[in-house]
Amino acid sequence: MSDQAILRIEAVEKRFGAVRAVDGVSLEVGSREFFALLGPSGSGKTTLLRIVSGLEAPDRGRVEIGGTDVTRLPPYLRRIGMVFQDFLLFPHRTVAENITFPLKMQGRTVAERREQLDWILGFVRMEGLENRFPHQLSGGQKQRVALARGLVSRPELLLLDEPLANLDRELRKEMEIEVRRYQEELGIPFVYVTHNQEEALTMSDRMAVMHQGALEQIGPKLEVYNAPATRFVASFVGAPNKLTGRAIEGDGARSRIDWDGITLIARSIGNARPGDAVEIYLKSERIALSASADGIHHDNRIEGTVRDIIFKGQFADYIVRTGNEAELVVSGPPSIAGVDRGSRVSLGWPVEAADVFATEDGEP
Amino acid sequence: MAAVNPGARFVIGGQTAMLLALYLFLYFPIFYIGYLSIMENNVWPFPPVFTGEWYDRLMIMSDFHVGLLNSVLIGVGTASLSTLFATAAAIGILRYPIRRRGVIVVLFLAPLFVAQILIGISTLMFNRNVLGIPGNIESAIVANTAYSVSFAFLVILAQLVRYDWRFDEVAQVFGARPFRTFREVTFPNIWPAVLGAFIISFILGFNNFEITFYNVAAIPTLPTIAWGTLRHGIEPELYALATIVNALVFLLLFIIYLLIRVGALRLGVPEE
Numbered sequence: 001m002s003d004q005a006i007l008r009i010e011a012v013e014k015r016f017g018a019v020r021a022v023d024g025v026s027l028e029v030g031s032r033e034f035f036a037l038l039g040p041s042g043s044g045k046t047t048l049l050r051i052v053s054g055l056e057a058p059d060r061g062r063v064e065i066g067g068t069d070v071t072r073l074p075p076y077l078r079r080i081g082m083v084f085q086d087f088l089l090f091p092h093r094t095v096a097e098n099i100t101f102p103l104k105m106q107g108r109t110v111a112e113r114r115e116q117l118d119w120i121l122g123f124v125r126m127e128g129l130e131n132r133f134p135h136q137l138s139g140g141q142k143q144r145v146a147l148a149r150g151l152v153s154r155p156e157l158l159l160l161d162e163p164l165a166n167l168d169r170e171l172r173k174e175m176e177i178e179v180r181r182y183q184e185e186l187g188i189p190f191v192y193v194t195h196n197q198e199e200a201l202t203m204s205d206r207m208a209v210m211h212q213g214a215l216e217q218i219g220p221k222l223e224v225y226n227a228p229a230t231r232f233v234a235s236f237v238g239a240p241n242k243l244t245g246r247a248i249e250g251d252g253a254r255s256r257i258d259w260d261g262i263t264l265i266a267r268s269i270g271n272a273r274p275g276d277a278v279e280i281y282l283k284s285e286r287i288a289l290s291a292s293a294d295g296i297h298h299d300n301r302i303e304g305t306v307r308d309i310i311f312k313g314q315f316a317d318y319i320v321r322t323g324n325e326a327e328l329v330v331s332g333p334p335s336i337a338g339v340d341r342g343s344r345v346s347l348g349w350p351v352e353a354a355d356v357f358a359t360e361d362g363e364p
Numbered sequence: 365m366a367a368v369n370p371g372a373r374f375v376i377g378g379q380t381a382m383l384l385a386l387y388l389f390l391y392f393p394i395f396y397i398g399y400l401s402i403m404e405n406n407v408w409p410f411p412p413v414f415t416g417e418w419y420d421r422l423m424i425m426s427d428f429h430v431g432l433l434n435s436v437l438i439g440v441g442t443a444s445l446s447t448l449f450a451t452a453a454a455i456g457i458l459r460y461p462i463r464r465r466g467v468i469v470v471l472f473l474a475p476l477f478v479a480q481i482l483i484g485i486s487t488l489m490f491n492r493n494v495l496g497i498p499g500n501i502e503s504a505i506v507a508n509t510a511y512s513v514s515f516a517f518l519v520i521l522a523q524l525v526r527y528d529w530r531f532d533e534v535a536q537v538f539g540a541r542p543f544r545t546f547r548e549v550t551f552p553n554i555w556p557a558v559l560g561a562f563i564i565s566f567i568l569g570f571n572n573f574e575i576t577f578y579n580v581a582a583i584p585t586l587p588t589i590a591w592g593t594l595r596h597g598i599e600p601e602l603y604a605l606a607t608i609v610n611a612l613v614f615l616l617l618f619i620i621y622l623l624i625r626v627g628a629l630r631l632g633v634p635e636e
Contacts, residue, residue, distance in 0.1 A: 053537050054536075054537070055537065074536070075533070075536040075537045076536045076537070076539045076541050078537075081538075082537045082538075084530065084534060088528070088531060088534050090531060090535075091553065092553055102538040105538055105539030106539055149538070153538075
């Protein structure tokens with residue numbers, strides 16, 4: 001973060017019975033930042049967001065918003081905006097009443113509310129719908145109203161709890177770009193909770209990955225994607241191929257790994273001893289595929305047979321069966337000269353392409 | 365649906381007849397009283413000869429107007445207290461993670477299973493011996509509330525399980541304090557349930573005899589007047605009185621029906 005933090009979370013803990021929902025999380029979000037909190041369901045990301053909003057009180061730790069300690073403040077004194085999963089528009093209020101609700105609670109005059117309403121309706125492109133009721137809106141329109149309600153009072157911080165989870169894929173793509181635009185134009189920091197890594201990668205500047213209540217990694221999104229710090233991050237971000245093997249030689253500048261009879265070269269695994277179990281995460285777009293062995297100039301090169309090609313439009317997934325009876329997914333252009341179902345192909349990747357982690361024996 | 369086979373038609377016919385018989389069983393006595401109340405000869409009212417005399421006589425009965433007013437007072441008082449307590453109880457139970465929720469619910473519903481006459485007598489004894497409070501309208505209202513609150517609670521609880529409390533959280537995040545949240549968001553969404561509970565507890569308090577009788581001293585209410593006149597044999601005015609009370613109750617039930625019709629009140633019908 002270059003500028004000062006708007007949100008500062010320090011060593012926050014929250015238990016529900018025996019479950020540590022949030023386990024000692026600390027992070028900061030800068031004043032113009034789009035920050036994504038990524039994690040599978042049950043990872044504690046929504047609980048953390050609720051703690052920031054004041055809907056849940058932490059057992060330990062501190063929450064600061066705009067330099068003020070708000071840890072013990074109820075939600076209605078925090079002056080934040082929030083966009084909820086399922087939209088949660090008030091069913092008995094019109095679009096206009098829903099959107100201006102925060103202004104009304106702040107005691108703004110009718111004229112001020114009207115002015116802000118006109119501005120935000122234009123901003124989220126919802127003019128002319130202000131007298132409708134929520135049940136008369138489409139999913140995308142509800143989403144825009146929910147966003148407008150969150151933004152209308154220009155809060156110090158906007159929290160978004162899986163806001164696009166209930167939209168269909170088409171609309172989600174459109175809204176991802178739209179939400180990103182709101183953040184850029186208004187300059188309000190967004191904290192965006194999602195279990196969808198695509199959303200996090202598309203929209204955010206920085207992201208944190210949560211797992212079992214704790215932060216696994218926090219950093220610029222490309223860093224998280226390209227250099228996962230933990231096994232969990234490597235497996236969760238980027239839908240990689242997972243290869244399990246044993247270290248032959250672990251602590252040199254490079255390691256050598258036995259992958260069911262095929263020897264692979266990877267980065268150093270630190271203190272792994274020969275025979276230790278290791279996991280290799282290999283993103284499908286980092287594997288080169290060629291019809292002939294001459295086409296591959298990487299440290300790792302293996303041979304295989306194309307079992308299937310899954311056409312995805314702008315690219316295709318090649319399912320390649322390797323000599324050791326494993327399968328690797330390789331992303332490539334929709335068609336490669338000389339490669340078809342049943343073709344013998346060569347695969348290869350550079351040492352840096354694979355993320356390697358030592359695992360304790362017996363651990364899945 | 366073009367061809368209904370004769371067997372099915374027979375079954376449907378049978379079911380309809382059963383339903384009609386059941387309604388007749390439920391409502392015939394009530395309609396019969398209504399019929400008698402406008403008959404000149406109410407011992408053997410056939411062929412019918414209409415008269416308004418019994419209503420006239422009822423209207424000039426000195427006790428009737430006082431009784432009607434008192435019954436309405438007890439009804440409104442009971443309904444107000446019951447609805448207030450029941451709403452608070454239902455919200456408390458549904459909104460907050462409470463241990464032993466089941467025990468709390470059962471304790472709220474327990475008065476339903478106590479004989480009303482026992483509630484009446486015990487309240488009388490308790491008020492007189494322990495609190496030193498005499499029987500009057502207020503005592504009757506309090507005693508009736510102990511009973512009606514269970515019904516009101518049941519009606520509100522059945523509705524409120526459908527309410528999404530996250531709306532309250534939304535309101536709070538956007539700056540509404542707890543009471544403002546209730547006023548702006550909770551109540552506008554749950555009012556049909558509250559109104560339904562109010563109407564039902566009004567009817568219970570208005571009509572109640574056993575509980576009211578023991579706690580109201582010598583103050584007349586419609587049911588106690590009916591009981592009083594009964595001791596001199598059944599007078600035709602009583603038919604008129606019963607009919608007026610029933611008409612009032614049916615009017616209120618019709619309001620509940622309208623609430624269900626417009627979808628504001630949903631009794632056990634799942635949302636689409």
